[in-house]
Amino acid sequence: MQRDPQSRSEAGRPRRARRWLAACVVGLMLAIASPVAADDYDSRDAGHPVRIVAYVLYPIGFILDYLILRPAHWIASQGPMKQVFGHED
Numbered sequence: 074m075q076r077d078p079q080s081r082s083e084a085g086r087p088r089r090a091r092r093w094l095a096a097c098v099v100g101l102m103l104a105i106a107s108p109v110a111a112d113d114y115d116s117r118d119a120g121h122p123v124r125i126v127a128y129v130l131y132p133i134g135f136i137l138d139y140l141i142l143r144p145a146h147w148i149a150s151q152g153p154m155k156q157v158f159g160h161e162d
Contacts, residue, residue: 118124149158 148154150160150162154160
């Protein structure tokens with residue numbers, strides 16, 4: 074089965090329109106993005122033994138916060154569980 078040339082060109086139009094729209098969205102995002110300056114590196118602070126331990130422990134604490142503590146707080150703040158855990162708004 075062969076299609077006529079007109080239907081083939083019409084089938085490609087939505088694809089080109091989506092690509093054009095995606096390119097416009099990406100271009101707009103790049104245009105409104107503002108550069109962010111990183112903190113200045115300070116060798117006295119970065120090499121401190123406690124700071125090195127913090128580099129290791131912070132991601133662990135972050136994961137525990139989002140996977141365990143926040144869901145636990147949400148459960149304790151719902152309906153009848155508020156009274157059980159003494160949660161106040």
